[in-house]
Amino acid sequence: MLRRAALLLALLAAPGAAPARADGPAPDLAFGAYQRGYYQTAFAEAMKRLDKDKSDAAAMTLVAELEAQGLGVKQNMPEALRWYRLAAAQGDKNAQFALALAKLAGKEGPKDVAGARDLLEKAAARNHAGAWMQLGILALEGNGVASDFAKAAENFRRAADLADPEAAYSLGLLYREGRGVEKDPQQAAYWLKRAAEGGFLAAQVEYGILLFNGDGIPADESGGAKWLVRAANRDNPVAQNRLSRLLFFGRGVKQDRVEAAKWNILAASAGLRDPRLDGESNKLTPQERARVEKSLRDYLGK
Incomplete structure (x- = not known):
């Protein structure tokens, strides 16, 4: 990776x-x-x-x-x-x-995991967040030995503490599944939130769903929907699909069948088909369908 x-x-x-100060270098x-x-x-x-x-x-x-x-x-x-x-x-x-x-x-020749690990450990010792993250990935991959989930969690935590949102996301998933750490929905939600706030797209989807359902944190349908809106506008098909559901049935957001159909079309175009939402879309009036087409044109022309 x-x-x-x-x-x-x-x-x-x-x-x-860093920009120089007037009295600095x-x-x-x-x-x-x-x-x-x-x-x-x-x-x-x-x-x-x-x-x-x-x-x-x-x-x-x-x-x-x-x-x-x-x-x-x-x-x-x-x-x-x-x-x-x-x-x-x-x-x-x-x-x-x-x-x-x-x-x-393998840009220097044959893939050299041992040499890469040595360099990553040196960079990590100097607080390089990406190096800690990559060491976590290597621990998961195993490379000929059993995956070490506990080591991966430790490395992801080091990277997350250095503000790496992908590492926070990875650590959150380990807490959610109980791999390498004790299963803990509250910790999973905490790290997924940090990753989402750091701009990591997959975390914004996962945290939005957690928040909507109240998994490890108090349920907040409106708050969860806001994260899904953010991720949907970044072209994530899962977020688009979930947002379409919310808009069709007015959960966490004001019901809007036109916007719901738009997001369903976008998710379907990325390969995420949803027969139930297709059925709801088929109930739209000709006037609503025209508005969906306009909304799609506006979105794709953004």
Whole structure:
């Protein structure tokens, strides 16, 4: 599992990425340009930094990421890996994480789980949330040995405590199923809520359903519906299907058969068919059907 977004966020959170205060150090042009999408400038400024200081690990990692993704420069994975190795040897946790992902993906040759784990442990020791998350995934995968759910839960918790929403979601699921931790609906709801608030889409769906049903927390149909609305608008078919049900029958939201039919069509187009909702849609009047078509056009043109 390649977690490129985690690396990008980590790069932007690097010390050099923060805006300079009026009485502070000079602004970091390389990371500032990268953050704003001026990739050629970011590459040029990072190379200037390396001309001045060949041990600038953060600049090495930035150059590597630009070359790995082909941002502002021609994509060059061998050269990107070279820069990642140099930065990782300097102790840069973002480079260690990226290099570990490359080893897991076989971009350096045959898949190297042991080498990746070693790098992930080094990055995790420096509080890299993505590294803890990936170590949790490795514990679940087993890689030739039995899955270690308890170890996975511990690693996910470390990542979640560092504000990784995917890790909070994964930990919530373990609490819900009682895998690696004692089954605990309240803890499941707590971690799923944290993941949902962190913007993790699957968690927004799961937490919305939990909240609606009162599973591990007091039932709040209106609150649950709001999370489903948020996830449905992010094109999640499960959320669209559940929201359609709520709208057809007026649970947690005001009944709106037109909007209900719209969401049912969108969920069905993603492969989630629901005969009961199709039956409700077939009861619409010609005028309502015309409004559904308009609502669909408006949504798809968003």
